[in-house]
Amino acid sequence: MSGTSRTAGGQGRVGSVLSGVAVALGCVLFLGGFVWGAVLYQPYTVPTGSMTPTIGSGDRVLAQRIDGEEVRRGDVVVFKQSTWGDLPMVKRVVGIGGDRIACCKDGKLTVNGKEIAEPYLPKGTGAAATGIPATTVPEGRLFLLGDERSGSMDSSVHLGDGENGSVPRGAVQARVDAVAWPMDKFGMLQRPDGFADMPGGLSEPGPLRLMVAAIVVGMVLVLGGAAYGPVAKRVGRGRGRTRPAEAARAG
Known part of the structure; x- marks a missing residue:
């Protein structure tokens, strides 16, 4: 056997080994990513347009399973509350226990007297559609609004149900991190800066x-x-x- 043949054979064996290692590592990463995602994330189909334009009716979202105690202002959460129909719903948290919520001052939602910038609302609309009187969120509970304020069955329309329209933190099942479908909206949800400088800050994405x-x-x-x-x-x-x-x- 010539030197050239031996070299080619050696290179072929090395290439074959590296190829096998690449396939094995790729399988670990590929399957591991899916398993990891299945453990931490749950897909949901949003049934209404109450979160438009952030999330539309029929959109598929990926929500990280979290404990209700991890929820921060500005999070979009999936929750279930018996007095709201006992079905999974998707809304945005605008207040936590102890917060004073009101709407509106200069057309803006206020939390503890601070006007909140809400770039996620539909263009040309403001928080005035909700007309929320000054309301204190009970401890251990959350005040939730839809981004489409004029058509959302949220805390603003449950004010008379008791607990000032809030839901317990324990009702939260997951936090929405991304829109998976349709493809033109595919991507991570933006964290709202309007709540960033408030106590507790913003949650970190999963x-x-x-x-x-x-x-x-x-x-x-x-x-x-x-x-x-x-x-x-x-x-x-x-x-x-x-x-x-x-x-x-x-x-």
Whole structure:
């Protein structure tokens, strides 16, 4: 066997090993990302347009399973409350226990006397549609509004139900991190800066981006590793045809 043949054979074995490692690692990342996501996240279909334009009717969202104690102002949450119909609902948290909520001052929602910038509301509308009298949120509870204030069955229309229209933190099942469908709205939800400088600040998004990155990288490794064998064989056949032709010319 010539030195060239031995070198080619050695390179082929190394390439085959690396290909196998890439496929194995890719499978771990790809499947691990899906399993990780299934444990932490729950898909939901939003049934109404009360969160328009942030989330529309029929949109599919990915919500991280969290404890109600982790909820912060500005979060979009999935919750279930018996007095609201006992079905999963999606609303935005604008107040937590002890907050004084009112609407409106200069057309803006106020929390503890602070006017809240709400860029997520539909264009050309303001918080005035809710007409919320000064209301204190009971401890351990949340005040929730839809982004489409004029058509949302939220805390503003449940003020007379007791507990000032609020729901207990324990009613929260998950926090929405991203819109998964339709594709033109695909992406992470923006955290609202209007609540950023209030006590407790904003919540941190879950590890969804990391999960997606693991799935994408895993898919690339699996496809790249699986493609190595056919590509290497094709290149090898090309080299094999070239050598006899070179030998004939030399003779």
